[in-house]
Amino acid sequence: MGELKDRAKGLTNEALGNVKEAAGKLTDNPSLQAEGLAQQAKGKVQQAAGKVKGAFGNEI
Template identity: 55%
Template sequence: MSSTKDKVTGNANEAIGKVKEGIGKATDNPRLEGEGLAQQIKGKGQQLKGDVKDAIKRRVDKT
């Protein structure tokens, strides 16, 4: 996966996770709320992966 694709997927997972968390809170559903939090963490990890790929590419391009 390219760094851009990782970042886009990460942003989507964070957004969906926030919605799930909000619905879980509104409906008093702790399972859905937890799924939302987990999906947000997954999204942040994907974004970090994209950032690392970008940093490595910049470093390689300098040499």
């Protein structure tokens, strides 16, 4: 179950990060744009953790 949670959280963070990045570009707000990029990176890490958990059967 941990695999699915991590992957779902990762997808959510990536999507929200994309929205923040786009909003930052649109409003010329570099801080919001950077926050979006950071959130996207967090999402990618969460997805990778979910994949690892899936490969090891949630034992880690």
